[in-house]
Amino acid sequence: MRSSKSAGKRFQAADESERPGLRRAEDLAAEGRIQKVLVHEVSRLARRNSIVHRFVETLEELQVSLYWHAQGIETLLPSGKRNPAAPIMLALLAEMARSEVETLSVRIKSGLEEARRKGRKLGRPKGTVLEKKVLLLKYRDVVRQLKAGQSVRNTAKITRRGASTVQRVKAVLASN
Known part of the structure; x- marks a missing residue:
């Protein structure tokens, strides 16, 4: 026992x-x-x-x-x-x-600071945002769940998409 x-x-x-x-x-x-x-x-x-x-x-x-x-x-x-x-x-x-995680974090932050100092743009390049129609077509499963009344969190879980993706789709649906 x-x-x-x-x-x-x-x-x-x-x-x-x-x-x-x-x-x-x-x-x-x-x-x-x-x-x-x-x-x-x-x-x-x-x-x-x-x-x-x-x-x-x-x-x-x-x-x-x-x-x-x-x-x-x-x-x-x-x-x-x-x-x-x-x-x-x-x-x-x-x-x-634990020490390795801290070191990695310091290296990443240092690299980002160096890139900013050199004037490099960080993040997604301009113009890579999908048009509204294309976004809704690409994420049909998200649209279906949101229209069925699911919350953002549940939709993200059901469709295995990021919560920010679901929020973006929801915003597009609301603007139509």
């Missing part, structure tokens, strides 16, 4: 919206339906170290092991005991992933 000690450590609402897959894996572990969670690398779990660590602790309490493929490391040994090397590697890799 699996322990339910982890109920107090469940993710908070903000964390759940960021990573609903973690919550699902946690629920499956609590139900005893899984014995191992496989990820390619630790950075795929979450952007914040605290979320990763909480998730791993919850899994361990439920006797579910986390295996990350890139390093070939598992949090629980075959005996069910905690792998002593795993927490150290987890902390190190999670911190490296």
